[in-house]
Amino acid sequence: MTTGAAYDEIADWYEDAFLAAQGDADPIGVGAALDALLGPGDGVCLEVGCGTGAHADRVRALGWTPVGVDLSAGMLRRSAGRLTAARADAARLPVRDASVDAVIAVMVHTDMPAYPAVLREVARVLRPGGVFVHVGVHPCFCGGFADATDRAALIIRPGYLDVHWTKDSYTDQGIRDKVGAAHWPLPALLHAFLDAGLDLERFAEGGGPTPMTLAVRARA
Template sequence: MATTAAYDEIADWYEYEFLGATGEGHADPLGLGDLIDDLLGEGTGSCLEIGCGTGIHAARVRGLGRTPVGVDLAGGMLGHARGRLPVARADAERLPFRNGSMPAVLAVMVHTDMPRYPAVLQEVARVLRPGGVFVHIGVHPCFCGGFADRGDPDRVVVRPGYLDGHWTTDSWTDQGLRDKVGATHRPLPELLHAFLDAGLTPERFAEAGGRTPLVLAARTRSAGRAGRKR
């Protein structure tokens, strides 16, 4: 994945500056923790976070009674994550877990870092046990991307480009991630179809992050499809 080297290069900046604080007390201006509480909910057993980065959501998952486990491609990010949860350096398109072995899988603000996210969702469906839950929390495809200017807090200017589906480093700010590592944009129908094509049935949706939302989240459930053979 092209973003791996970029995330390795910015791992310390991400941990100490972008998150706003060190350790578990990082800022959460988008309300991602509340979305995890609401959509993932309480449970037992392992919860695999794909693209876990520095592991900042592990404490939240653990507080729900679940056992967090993480995978990421960026070794620099995992260097920070190892003190927070068990991790493996792995490609989300080839997860090192058996078919039907996970009761829950979580993805938080990473789908734009994964150019082949539909293939990732196929892997999610493969490792989920029948009836297992997958929670997707990501940037809102309608209001975030290289086509959207969020520089004015009172309005979002949407330029042409929403329907194009592309990778770009264009961003309305130089204080965030996207001008550094880029992002792959998918229009809303393409993203929702990817859930369905993987055999993940949507149960609930949520938006967060302001009057014009920055975040779209979904709780989906495995229908028990066997998925790709390993």
């Protein structure tokens, strides 16, 4: 089963239960990272893995024009009215070279086993000097190797150092146990940015008491 098909099966749960439970809260700092690292702008902002378009309003509030791509038809069905989006593989973006001002990838890199190839596509479609913001689960503290049953005493087991795909999870209320997740150790993840030709600029972490997200701003 492809990741797109897996998300087709959970699209309604994702929108009506998972996202609805968060309401307007920003428990792991996704919104704060976009505000700080993407910031105001007035051009096109392409979201790779846009899903149901949950971040489009924030991007639009910053002045950008949000557009998106996603592999899951089910998720895109729930994005109607939020942003203009197309069904496409993020590793083969249907976008011209050097044609967009900004790109974001929000909580999706673990859904993309070919994320290094996605980063190369991001570098290709960005205008010179364009900004890319990655917000993803923190590779050091989130994964099948991390047991967060007690958020005050996170347990890290062997597995962090290995690049792998897993559905192992400490909870059945999240996404990883349903669709699986790719994992890269922090050096491998950051090297993928550099190998794609992206220049790293700024970083942020979100959530607590241990960080749940790692955000990166880079330039083409």
